[in-house]
Every structure is written in structure tokens, then in C-alpha cells.
Amino acid sequence: MKSKNKWHNRVPDYRSKIKWHERIPGYRSKKKWKMIIASLFYVWIFISFVSVLSEEESPQPINETSAEKQEVTNETDDESTSTKDETQTNSSEQEYTIGDSVKVGKLEYVINDVKTTDTVGPEYMSETTDEAFLVVNVSITNNAKEAQFIEYEFLKLFNGDTEYSPNGDAIISANDEMDGESSFILDEANPGSTLTGNVVFEVVPEVAESDNLQMRVEAGDFATTTELISLK
The missing domain is CATH 2.60.40.1240 (Immunoglobulin-like)
Known part of the structure; x- marks a missing residue:
């Protein structure tokens, strides 16, 4: 048992010499093109995650914007209806019929x-x-x-x-x-x-x-x- 323990102690531990970032998928091979692609992928995931969090934390401005759009639409419809009603209004107050x-x-x-x-x-x-x-x-x-x-x-x-x-x-x-x-x-x-x-x-x-x-x-x-x- 002692001989085995001594031999085991003499085996170099290569894992302790690997840097932490070299253990990340895409960085293990140390090839530049793989590292670039991996970096872009991780950045995209980060941005997507932040966007989702932002939408969940601030729903009120979105609702306010929708309400404002609805209000503008209602005002436009009211103006259109008002214009149509004015178009059908006599220039004078007199009522005319057939023969007049x-x-x-x-x-x-x-x-x-x-x-x-x-x-x-x-x-x-x-x-x-x-x-x-x-x-x-x-x-x-x-x-x-x-x-x-x-x-x-x-x-x-x-x-x-x-x-x-x-x-x-x-x-x-x-x-x-x-x-x-x-x-x-x-x-x-x-x-x-x-x-x-x-x-x-x-x-x-x-x-x-x-x-x-x-x-x-x-x-x-x-x-x-x-x-x-x-x-x-």
C-alpha cells in the first residue's frame, strides 16, 4: 500500500494547471475561430436573458403605450365621425323637400x-x-x-x-x-x-x-x- 501511495503522489496533476476559462466549451481546444464563435454565442445568450428580465420587470410602460395608441385611435374615429356629420348638415337651418x-x-x-x-x-x-x-x-x-x-x-x-x-x-x-x-x-x-x-x-x-x-x-x-x- 505504501508503494502505491508513493507512486500516486509522484503522478503530476495536470488538471490543476488548466485555467478556468479553458474549461469552458469552445475554449478547450484553444483554436481562435472556435473561441470567437463561442464568445458571440455567449454574448447573444446574455443579451437575450437581459431583454427577458427587462420585459418582465417593466410591463407598465408597455400598457401605457398601448393605452395612448388606443386613445389616439379613438380621437381619430371621433374626428372622422364628426366630419361626416358636418358633411350631412345643411348650410342653412331650413328643411327642404321634393318640389322646393x-x-x-x-x-x-x-x-x-x-x-x-x-x-x-x-x-x-x-x-x-x-x-x-x-x-x-x-x-x-x-x-x-x-x-x-x-x-x-x-x-x-x-x-x-x-x-x-x-x-x-x-x-x-x-x-x-x-x-x-x-x-x-x-x-x-x-x-x-x-x-x-x-x-x-x-x-x-x-x-x-x-x-x-x-x-x-x-x-x-x-x-x-x-x-x-x-x-x-
Whole structure:
């Protein structure tokens, strides 16, 4: 036993001579490229660990940011709704209906008649729909001192706060059957002249029968001056 112990004591302990960092995976071989890759890997792990801790320790700022974004979104929606409501508000407080003369800027509108159908135009160029055509016959007088180009886009249909634009193809057909009456489709009105034509909206039957239908008419100034006319 003594001889074995003595021999054991003479065996050099190489482990005691290995530095601590040389025991880390990636550093054992002492090859530079392995050490560089290992270093980058350990740094990435450290950064990820710190990021996770930061998120867990400070959730309140994230919630505040989300709340602020939600508040900005709500304010934007409120402004949009407010703008839409203002668009549908009469420039004057007077209420207009079918047959009334409505002055908007230098133009004067009269809604003559409103009807619902599924076909417009003569047989050779008719337009049909599976829903409903709301046909509004309107006269527009130019009270300015110069000629005014009249467009059917000057008229918009509203059912509550929902806006409907005219159907161009149906308008062409509907005005082809007017037996020689002056139509305002792509036409120009001289001072004092009155143009009469049909404006057609394609809507579902429920809208065509609604009691809340209104026609918004404008002065041709990009809807900055408007009036509302009730169609019921």
C-alpha cells in the first residue's frame, strides 16, 4: 500500500494547471475561430436573458403605450365621425323637400320626382339591376354670370349616415329616354339656363324604401357648400 501511495503522489496533476476559462466549451481546444464563435454565442445568450428580465420587470410602460395608441385611435374615429356629420348638415337651418327650390351658391336645385324601378332606359340600351334603381329627376339652374359645368356628382344620396354615389351607366340610359328634354349629363349651363335630368342610384330595396333618404346637393365647390333635401 505504501508503494502505491508513493507512486500516486509522484503522478503530476495536470488538471490543476488548466485555467478556468479553458474549461469552458469552445475554449478547450484553444483554436481562435472556435473561441470567437463561442464568445458571440455567449454574448447573444446574455443579451437575450437581459431583454427577458427587462420585459418582465417593466410591463407598465408597455400598457401605457398601448393605452395612448388606443386613445389616439379613438380621437381619430371621433374626428372622422364628426366630419361626416358636418358633411350631412345643411348650410342653412331650413328643411327642404321634393318640389322646393334650393339655392346652393350660384346653383339652384329642384327635386321634381323620385321613383323606384329595376330597369332604366329605352329597350335598345336599357340598364337593369337585381336590386333597385332609385331615379331622382332634378332641375338645376345656373344663377352665376358665367357658364357652369354641371355634373351628376354634385348630388349624393344619404340614408342616415351612409353615403351612395350615382351609377354612371344607369344615368346615361335613364336620360336617353327623356324625349328631347335637356339633360345635364356632361353638359354646361349658361347663365340663367336650367338643365333637367335623371340621377340614378343603385341600392338594395330596403334602402330605396327607407324614410330617411336625403339628397345632398352642392355648389360645385368640392362639397364645401351643401344643402340637404328630404326625398320622403
